[in-house]
Amino acid sequence: MKTLKGTIASLGSLLLLIVVTSCSKEETTTTENELELVSVKAKKETLESQLKKVNRATMRYHSFEQAKKAGYADPYPFNPSIYVPNMGFHYINVGLIDGEFDMEKPEILLYVPNEQGQLKLVGVEYAVPKAISPTPPEGFVGDADHWDDNPNVAGGSWTLHAWIVEENPNGVFAEFNPNVPFSDPSDN
Structure with missing residues (x-):
């Protein structure tokens, strides 16, 4: 029974992966741009958090x-x-x-x-x-x-x-x- 449930879950995951990867090129580009913006913001937040650490450590x-x-x-x-x-x-x-x-x-x-x-x-x-x-x-x-x-x-x-x-x-x-x-x- 566990093997059947595992197989069904794997097939469901595979189906989801196929649907996600079948997006058009335009949608993928938009997603990449959004990820890039998030990445840039994350770097800035990381520097800010590092400076806050320094501030706390030297308070x-x-x-x-x-x-x-x-x-x-x-x-x-x-x-x-x-x-x-x-x-x-x-x-x-x-x-x-x-x-x-x-x-x-x-x-x-x-x-x-x-x-x-x-x-x-x-x-x-x-x-x-x-x-x-x-x-x-x-x-x-x-x-x-x-x-x-x-x-x-x-x-x-x-x-x-x-x-x-x-x-x-x-x-x-x-x-x-x-x-x-x-x-x-x-x-x-």
Whole structure:
């Protein structure tokens, strides 16, 4: 009895497959276009969901004290960090520089002093040493992220900024952000 039911079910599936594949070329083209649009939208949603993941993972670092407790430190402990125009201060977690891209564990946090002089998180930066990875890592989904060849990080690294807090009119992955002050606001 089970074999007969299985055979009937298989024949029903085969019949459905024949009906579906007998569509006209015009209908197939429309379906392919619709699938392509869904695919493009899915990629965008995937990038958005990845950026939301980064935001959630770094939320605690809005408190600079929490960032220090997590191992993010001034790269120049005997000389205060240099303010980089349109980027801010860079605080590095050396323990995360391992040659792997992990979107939820950026190697560098970017801060700018607010009106009260307290450091405010504005973005993150990823660093993958070129000695470990001679080519830029895959990074985020899509082709919007462009890794920079940065000789100043870990003896030469591929670096990628992600402006997850301070919106960047040049794009979330642009190296410089015109919305970040050119000079250290606490110097004024």
